[in-house]
Amino acid sequence: MVSSMAINMDDSRSFLTEKHLLFKQSIREFLHKEASPFYDQWEKEGGIPRLFWKKIGDNGFLCPWLDVEFGGAGADFGYSVVLAEELEMVGSALGGISIHSDVVAPYIASFGTIDQKHRYLPKFITGEMISAFAVTEPGLGSELANIRTTAIKKDGYYIVNGAKSFITNGFNADFLIVACKTDLDAVPSHDGISLLLIDKDTPGFSRGRKLDKEGQESSETAELFFDDASVPIGNLLGEEGKGxxxxxxxxxxxxxxxxxxxxxxxxxxxxxxxxxxxxxxxxxxxxxxxxxxxxxxxxxxxxxxxxxxxxxxxxxxxxxxxxxxxxxxxxxxxxxxxxxxxxxxxxxxxxxxxxxxxxxxxxxxxxxxxxxxxxxxxxxxxxxxxxxxxx
Structure with a gap:
């Protein structure tokens, strides 16, 4: 191992305590055994096995910052940093785990109802449920305010129509947070965007092909389609129009x-x-x-x-x-x-x-x-x- 100052810097990082370093050692040993030997094969096969998600969850590495009420440890953000860094040292395709643990889950923890939190978060922690965040759309890229996927209320449901693209974890996700336009007449237009919680078995929801990428082949990136998908109104995340x-x-x-x-x-x-x-x-x-x-x-x-x-x-x-x-x-x-x-x-x-x-x-x-x-x-x-x- 190279011993330059630029490489070994953990001792000088003020936010890392002894407990953080023990967590780092623990997950590094886990990944050395359960990920590194298989990563190249996962790249060839184009996916990370669900068994690995279950193992990393069973070992307590997912969403450690969540409250004890939902199965977490109530840890600080430093643990998320350690998790992200150790995953990246194996390979960038493992970044989908950080998206699940530190991008998707915080939305539910911050804006979800108690019922939504209990329904999803414990399964996030165990790796039983894989999540994805669906915002990007074909032809729009970073233009969040111009989202075209619509969600119109009808008989106790949001009827969702549209498409999402380049969605990390999208191909095997059990659950999605989807950005939709719920008010087509909102001025300015971004006031009409809402976030919906959509499960994989929702009628009208389908996945396209697993996208063939140049690099990060085992990161299961997908196209998603909504054709009159029926989403219960209770699956609105937070307030309508606040997306x-x-x-x-x-x-x-x-x-x-x-x-x-x-x-x-x-x-x-x-x-x-x-x-x-x-x-x-x-x-x-x-x-x-x-x-x-x-x-x-x-x-x-x-x-x-x-x-x-x-x-x-x-x-x-x-x-x-x-x-x-x-x-x-x-x-x-x-x-x-x-x-x-x-x-x-x-x-x-x-x-x-x-x-x-x-x-x-x-x-x-x-x-x-x-x-x-x-x-x-x-x-x-x-x-x-x-x-x-x-x-």
């Missing part, structure tokens, strides 16, 4: 989770590359002894150290309940772009071996680019940041 407000409230944590994952991917690429160039030779000496390779590694390690300092500061502020959506948006776009740059540099240092499918760096190189579109493209985030800083 966009709820989305905006939760984007801070969602974007922070994305930045955390991308930073860990960069760290992993650095580890892989340092270990590789210490072993490989060219012109009779180790690649690590060439100045060009050393300078490249120093640049990568510096980027990661700066990113880690920035993100750890945001984690601490987020844990204190501070509103930092502008800073988190900056971190998300900058770190995902940084990870893309690092992947190119690391591939170059691996030379021809970087294109070999059995080298993890090649998989990393395929996984990284799509992260720049998560929770809003770079361009959308820059527009929002510009507005927030008074431009």
């Amino acid at each position: 966009l407000s709820y989305l905006m409230q939760k984007l801070q944590q969602e974007r922070l989770m994305c930045a955390i994952g991308s930073l860990m991917a960069a760290k992993d690429m650095l580890d892989l590359t340092v270990n590789f160039i210490k072993e490989r030779k060219a012109f009779g000496k180790k690649i690590s002894k060439f100045k060009n390779a050393q300078f490249t590694i120093v640049e990568i390690a510096t980027d990661i150290q700066l990113g880690r300092t920035f993100v750890d500061g945001l984690i601490c502020k987020h844990m204190k309940g501070e509103k930092i959506i502008t800073e988190v948006s900056m971190a998300k776009y900058w770190i995902t772009e940084m990870s893309k740059r690092i992947s190119e540099k690391c591939m170059q240092l691996h030379d021809g071996y970087g294109n070999m499918g059995d080298y993890k760096i090649a998989r990393r190189h395929r996984e990284i680019p799509v992260t720049t579109f998560y929770t809003g493209s770079d361009e959308i985030l820059k527009i929002l940041i510009a507005k927030n800083i008074g431009l």
Whole structure:
């Protein structure tokens, strides 16, 4: 294991206590046994087995922040950070577990009724139920205010029509939070958006093909279709017409989770590359002894150290309940772009071996680019940041 300052930083992270580090060790050992040996096979098969979801739930790693009333441990956000980082160190396709645990579940915990919480959250924790968050639509991308999926009240139900695309966990999800337009005449239009809880066996709901992606093949991304889907009115999450407000409230944590994952991917690429160039030779000496390779590694390690300092500061502020959506948006776009740059540099240092499918760096190189579109493209985030800083 490489022992540079840029890689071993746990001791200096102020929000991590001894209990967090014990949790980290526990989940790392679990993933080393139950995920790492099988990850490449899952990528070839295009999916993560439900048995793995059940195992990670049975071991108490899902939604540790939930109240004891629903089966959680009442833990702080630091445990979510540890979970996301350890999952990412295995592979980016495991990010769907973090979406389930720290993106979908918080919506129900914050806005759900007591009945909704008891109906879903205990099964989230055990891994018995897999969840997905369905907002993105074909042709719309990041335009949340222009959602076209409609949900019209009729005889005690919402009749839902429309489609969603690029939905992580969508192919095998037992349950979805779906953003819909419930008031077609609302002015402004985003006032008419609501969130519905939709179960997999809902009449009129169907899934399209499992999307064939370039990277993260075992992350089961899908198209979803609603053709007069009948959703009980009691499955409304929170208040009708407040959907966009709820989305905006939760984007801070969602974007922070994305930045955390991308930073860990960069760290992993650095580890892989340092270990590789210490072993490989060219012109009779180790690649690590060439100045060009050393300078490249120093640049990568510096980027990661700066990113880690920035993100750890945001984690601490987020844990204190501070509103930092502008800073988190900056971190998300900058770190995902940084990870893309690092992947190119690391591939170059691996030379021809970087294109070999059995080298993890090649998989990393395929996984990284799509992260720049998560929770809003770079361009959308820059527009929002510009507005927030008074431009």
